Amino acid sequence: MPIASDGLDSWHRAVALGGQGYYAAARAELRRLPGHTSDPVLRSLAASTEGSFLRQLGWHAAASAYDGRAAALALPLDPATPGRAAAVCDALTGLAADALGTGRLALAARLLRRTEQTLGDADWRARLRRHWVGAETALAGGDAATARQEAELGLELAVAAPSVRHQVKSRLLCAAAQLASGEPDLARSNAELVAAQCREHGLVPLRWACAMLRTGLSDSAAATEAQTCENVISRRGGHFR
Known part of the structure; x- marks a missing residue:
């Protein structure tokens, strides 16, 4: 770089x-x-x-x-x-x-x-971030329908943008909202795609977040992957609370 x-x-x-x-x-x-x-x-x-x-x-x-x-x-x-x-x-x-x-x-x-x-x-980035936090706030409040709407609006913006990382995070939020909406199979499919993209592009923090989501989808490999990501992040100067 x-x-x-x-x-x-x-x-x-x-x-x-x-x-x-x-x-x-x-x-x-x-x-x-x-x-x-x-x-x-x-x-x-x-x-x-x-x-x-x-x-x-x-x-x-x-x-x-x-x-x-x-x-x-x-x-x-x-x-x-x-x-x-x-x-x-x-x-x-x-x-x-x-x-x-x-x-x-x-x-x-x-x-x-x-x-x-x-x-x-x-710009698109500011609008996308607002949708992200809107989705997260709705999820925390138990409003899965609003969370899904916010996440999907965010993904629409992201796919038209030049940043792979923003696209990956937007798809991860969609997966979380789909899980909260009672669609675990759709959530699992998106989470697997996100995990593959994170590995391909070296997006370790998002890979960790995706692994944490996958633990809720009964993915037997997810906990080990989350720990691997934590170890990498720690070596790179990030310390989880």
């Missing part, structure tokens, strides 16, 4: 490293970003990304500090500032996911409604 030459490159590099579970290298890249740029939009996105890494490992309360910082950087900007809408949406969906992870479903729902009001001209 090439060395970052500016703030945007640094952020893209950190996101790519995190997607493959290289958390220590990704965090180091984010720490270098302020030396490349003073742009509040990029610095907000970097803070949201650091929060997402913590959240992926189960540290939702700690993640909220980074997502709060991201919101503080992006919200005061002029609405016409390029990239502001995406940064605000990243921060708010991050805070919603943090609230969800600490059992505050009502707060998560309020933050998602606020995200809807600020999407504006935000």
